[in-house]
Each structure stands twice: as structure tokens, then as C-alpha cells.
Amino acid sequence: MTQVEELAAFVAQASYDDLSSEARQTLKIHVLDALGCAIGALDGPPIGMLRAQLDDFGGNPLATLIGAGKTAPDRAAFYNSALVRYLDFNDSYLASKETCHPSDNLGAALAAAEYARGHGRDFLAALAVAYQVQCRLSEVAPVRAKGFDHTTQGAYAAAAGVARALGLDRQKTAHALAISGTANNALRVTRTGRLSNWKGLAYPNTASAATGAAFLAMRGITGPLEVFEGNKGFMDAIAGHFEINWRQENLEAVRRTSIKKYNAEFHSQSALEGVLELRAGGHFRPEDIEHVDIAIFNVAYNIIGGGEEGSKHEVHTKEEADHSLPYMVAAALLDGEVTPAQYAPERIRRQDIQGLLRKVSVHPDEAFSRRFPAEMPCRIQIALRGGHTLSIEKRDYEGFYTRPLSWEQAAAKFHRLAAPFVDAQRRAAIVEMIATLETHPVEQLTGLLGQTLITKESEEHA
Numbered sequence: 001m002t003q004v005e006e007l008a009a010f011v012a013q014a015s016y017d018d019l020s021s022e023a024r025q026t027l028k029i030h031v032l033d034a035l036g037c038a039i040g041a042l043d044g045p046p047i048g049m050l051r052a053q054l055d056d057f058g059g060n061p062l063a064t065l066i067g068a069g070k071t072a073p074d075r076a077a078f079y080n081s082a083l084v085r086y087l088d089f090n091d092s093y094l095a096s097k098e099t100c101h102p103s104d105n106l107g108a109a110l111a112a113a114e115y116a117r118g119h120g121r122d123f124l125a126a127l128a129v130a131y132q133v134q135c136r137l138s139e140v141a142p143v144r145a146k147g148f149d150h151t152t153q154g155a156y157a158a159a160a161g162v163a164r165a166l167g168l169d170r171q172k173t174a175h176a177l178a179i180s181g182t183a184n185n186a187l188r189v190t191r192t193g194r195l196s197n198w199k200g201l202a203y204p205n206t207a208s209a210a211t212g213a214a215f216l217a218m219r220g221i222t223g224p225l226e227v228f229e230g231n232k233g234f235m236d237a238i239a240g241h242f243e244i245n246w247r248q249e250n251l252e253a254v255r256r257t258s259i260k261k262y263n264a265e266f267h268s269q270s271a272l273e274g275v276l277e278l279r280a281g282g283h284f285r286p287e288d289i290e291h292v293d294i295a296i297f298n299v300a301y302n303i304i305g306g307g308e309e310g311s312k313h314e315v316h317t318k319e320e321a322d323h324s325l326p327y328m329v330a331a332a333l334l335d336g337e338v339t340p341a342q343y344a345p346e347r348i349r350r351q352d353i354q355g356l357l358r359k360v361s362v363h364p365d366e367a368f369s370r371r372f373p374a375e376m377p378c379r380i381q382i383a384l385r386g387g388h389t390l391s392i393e394k395r396d397y398e399g400f401y402t403r404p405l406s407w408e409q410a411a412a413k414f415h416r417l418a419a420p421f422v423d424a425q426r427r428a429a430i431v432e433m434i435a436t437l438e439t440h441p442v443e444q445l446t447g448l449l450g451q452t453l454i455t456k457e458s459e460e461h462a
Contacts, residue, residue, distance in 0.1 A: 039083070
């Protein structure tokens with residue numbers, strides 16, 4: 001039996017009953033968080049472009065688009081995954097050499113579960129499978145250092161989730177995984193240098209392709225079953241040798257996945273919490289700041305601090321801003337928050353934030369790097385006029401898996417993000433539906449998500 005066939009056996013037999021009570025509750029919190037991110041992104045410029053393409057191309061109306069309408073499942077997977085991802089506010093999983101965002105798989109699993117007229121239990125099991133596959137491959141088969149994007153492991157995760165939601169048998173699941181994994185090996189350049197819209201659309205593209213691969217396998221199309229260990233396969237060409245005994249795997253990875261407190265790249269979260277704590281207690285004005293020094297673990301330095309993925313002091317777009325620690329720190333110091341409002345084009349262009357971000361320096365600390373990923377340590381020092389310096393050291397933040405959000409905190413975040421687009425009554429109905437999702441058909445959830453949404457303008461005039 002090949003390794004992809006062993007993975008397929010794990011996927012095909014996975015059940016909602018396999019989840020511990022803690023994992024079930026955590027998974028629902030992550031679904032609620034992801035859907036809040038999705039609804040909060042409905043007016044994002046790239047989302048409008050995607051809608052225009054869907055309107056132009058059409059699609060058999062078999063799966064719901066969040067915000068109204070239906071289309072083909074692979075296109076729904078792309079669109080809804082793009083909504084979850086666009087704000088860069090959804091969950092994250094830390095491995096020592098890779099970071100992924102497992103709720104990126106929600107759009108694909110939801111589209112497949114709706115197509116299959118599945119139950120909430122089926123959808124939750126499928127999503128838990130996708131979390132497990134992506135998180136475990138990120139741990140044992142990191143690809144970032146080889147120049148590949150984390151969507152590479154996601155090709156297996158999304159296909160696994162879709163195959164489980166469709167109820168494919170072991171053989172067809174193996175072929176779905178093989179097709180998707182062979183075809184979707186993306187380059188890390190997506191997240192280096194000058195960042196583009198594709199930063200938020202790379203995983204939705206993979207989710208859509210994985211959904212299509214699973215449907216092809218459902219109809220009998222076969223793929224290369226030696227995709228992992230074969231000649232020029234994933235191990236040989238990209239990841240190197242690794243081992244996972246899928247017979248011994250569980251569905252608990254979601255419990256080690258963290259939720260973002262701030263609308264910012266994941267590795268910035270503890271630093272932003274520290275900066276805002278200094279701001280709250282320091283009683284200083286932004287114009288008093290002479291310099292901000294941040295010592296942080298190496299991964300954060302490389303991705304958002306100006307290390308190997310490029311300078312972070314030239315910021316002109318949302319995609320550059322939410323991956324620039326200097327910008328995000330400047331926003332926190334000036335505005336007292338880091339939310340979608342801090343990425344509006346007019347906010348990014350203002351001189352106050354452009355000037356302050358250039359006073360922020362970031363450097364790696366080897367001691368902090370050794371504590372990562374069990375912690376997200378950092379030290380912030382703010383030098384003020386007159387020689388006074390404020391300092392704080394952090395090890396994690398509220399929302400990190402060691403300090404997880406409660407259901408009530410997750411619901412509060414959902415309401416904040418969704419309020420401009422969904423009235424209070426429907427928001428409450430969505431929250432209640434997710435809380436008891438295992439007792440409902442998936443179509444009841446998608447029915448709530450697919451209703452026409454209010455607009456920011458209509459709410460302002462209500």
C-alpha cells in the first residue's frame with residue numbers, strides 16, 4: 001500500500017465520533033471565526049472581481065456563495081475560500097518550519113458537503129480531516145525553505161476534506177489526493193517581495209483545484225498513487241523523506257490551532273498585544289516616539305520584519321501592510337487597534353503612519369527563536385523624547401492555542417466583523433446554527449449564509 005493509500009484509509013474512515021468533546025467545541029469556534037472573516041470581507045476589491053468573473057462565467061447552481069447565489073462546487077470553493085482568507089484574519093497553525101491557515105479549507109469542505117446533501121456532522125468531520133492533514137504535513141514536510149508555498153501541503157488537505165465530505169471510498173479518495181497533490185505545487189514568491197492580490201487567492205485557487213480533483217476521482221479518474229514516495233514525487237522533488245503513521249492519527253490538530261486577536265499576519269500577534277499594552281499604560285503621544293525596537297523570533301523576522309522575504313518599510317497596498325510588522329506596529333500605536341479599517345488605502349497613504357513605520361526596527365533574537373513555536377516570544381522597546389524608554393516582553397497572546405478564545409469571545413469577533421453586512425437577527429441565527437451544527441443538515445447553514453446581505457450603506461441609513 002502506498003503512502004497516499006494509507007492517508008486515504010484514514011480520511012475515508014474518519015468520523016465526527018472520533019473527535020474529542022474539546023476538539024468538537026474548538027472546531028465550532030474556528031468555523032464561527034472563519035465565517036466572521038468571510039462575511040467581513042464581502043466588500044474587498046478582489047472579492048468584487050471574483051464575483052464579476054462568476055457572473056460572467058456562470059456555473060451549475062449546486063453550492064452556495066456566501067452573500068447570495070449559487071454556482072458550481074469548485075467555483076464556490078474558490079469564492080468562499082477567498083472570503084475566509086482576504087482579511088488575513090483567520091486561524092493559523094505553527095510548526096517549527098511552516099505556518100498554515102487550516103480554515104482555508106472551509107470553503108471546499110462546505111461546498112462538497114452541500115453538494116452531497118450532507119449533515120453538519122459530515123461537514124465537521126471533513127473539516128477536521130483537512131485540519132489534521134494540513135497541520136501534520138506542515139510539521140513533518142515543510143516546504144517554505146525549498147521555495148514552495150504552504151498551499152502545497154494544502155493540496156492534500158483540501159482534497160482530503162472534499163473526499164470525506166463526498167463520502168468517497170478509500171480508492172477514490174487516494175486518487176483524489178494523488179491528482180491534487182501532483183498538480184498543485186505553488187511557489188513561495190507569492191509571499192515575498194512586493195505582495196499582490198494573489199497572496200490572498202493562492203489557497204482559494206488550491207481549494208478549487210482540489211475540489212475539482214476530488215470530483216474527477218469520484219467519476220473514476222485515476223492519479224499517480226506514488227505521489228509521495230515515487231520517483232520525482234513529493235519527497236524526491238520537494239520535501240525530502242518523512243513519515244506519518246496514518247493508522248495512529250487522530251482528529252485533534254484543531255486544538256493546537258490559534259485564532260488571531262488582531263487583523264494582522266499571524267506571527268505579529270504577540271508583538272501587537274505588547275505594543276497596545278504599552279500604549280494603554282504609557283501615557284505618551286505618537287509624536288513623542290523616537291524609535292521602536294522589536295526583538296522577535298526568526299520566523300517572524302523573515303516573513304514580516306524585513307528578513308529573507310524582503311524589506312517591510314515600503315508599504316503601499318493592503319497586502320504589503322498586513323505583512324509588514326513596522327506598519328502594523330505603527331497602526332497600533334496611532335489608532336489603538338489593528339482591524340480592517342487600518343488597511344483602507346487612505347489610511348495606508350497618510351503621512352503619520354508612513355513616517356512612524358520608518359521608526360520601527362525589527363531584529364531576530366536567537367533565544368526567542370529557540371522558544372518558537374511553543375511560544376511566540378518578543379520584546380518591544382519604545383524610546384521616547386527626553387530619554388525615557390518603555391519596554392515589555394511577551395510569550396504569547398490571547399487567542400494563541402495555549403490561551404484559546406472562548407465561545408463568547410469568538411462570537412464577539414464574529415459580530416464585529418459581520419455587523420456591517422448582516423443584521424443582528426441573522427447573525428444570532430448563524431451563531432446558534434454553528435453551536436449546534438452537528439444536529440442540522442448543512443443546507444440549513446448554507447441557507448443562512450446565502451441570503452442577500454445588507455450593505456454598509458443600508459445599515460448606516462437604517
